[in-house]
Amino acid sequence: MAAGSFARYARTMEPGKGRAKRRRALRAAALALLVVLGAFAAPAAATKPKPIFWKSFGKPVVVEPARIDIDYGTGAAWADHLTEWEGWGTARATAEGVLHLNTCRPYCAAGNFKAYRGRVTLFKVRNCGSQRRYMDVKIVPEHRPKASWGSDCRGAQVVAP
Numbered sequence: 001m002a003a004g005s006f007a008r009y010a011r012t013m014e015p016g017k018g019r020a021k022r023r024r025a026l027r028a029a030a031l032a033l034l035v036v037l038g039a040f041a042a043p044a045a046a047t048k049p050k051p052i053f054w055k056s057f058g059k060p061v062v063v064e065p066a067r068i069d070i071d072y073g074t075g076a077a078w079a080d081h082l083t084e085w086e087g088w089g090t091a092r093a094t095a096e097g098v099l100h101l102n103t104c105r106p107y108c109a110a111g112n113f114k115a116y117r118g119r120v121t122l123f124k125v126r127n128c129g130s131q132r133r134y135m136d137v138k139i140v141p142e143h144r145p146k147a148s149w150g151s152d153c154r155g156a157q158v159v160a161p
Contacts, residue, residue, distance in 0.1 A: 116141035
């Protein structure tokens with residue numbers, strides 16, 4: 001409604017008789033505004049990404065784990081003291097910590113472990129049921145060759161090529 005036509009409308013109202021009409025008009029305008037604002041807010045809420053989890057076999061899913069068990073079948077490695085994750089919720093999440101690797105000397109079942117400072121990278125995000133999870137882990141110990149493992153939705157891990 002243009003300013004001139006509103007003024008004309010207001011002059012035709014008798015005192016006291018147009019209040020109910022004006023209230024209804026204001027309520028209708030407020031409702032229309034809420035509907036318009038809601039239409040813009042709904043898509044933003046609908047596109048909010050789901051969180052991404054990590055799952056070690058036999059353990060609950062977690063966000064930004066402080067410890068990751070790697071290759072549970074042979075007990076070949078684990079990483080702990082993982083703090084200050086970078087990129088969690090993106091395609092790649094990384095953290096530095098302490099990597100415990102089986103030296104396999106004299107043989108792997110002897111379980112001789114050596115600790116190294118290093119970096120853990122989680123990647124390959126997949127859907128597992130209703131959850132998004134990192135499926136693969138790569139470790140890069142300082143002064144040692146890197147290694148990668150993959151996992152399934154149960155968190156069971158396999159050595160990745």
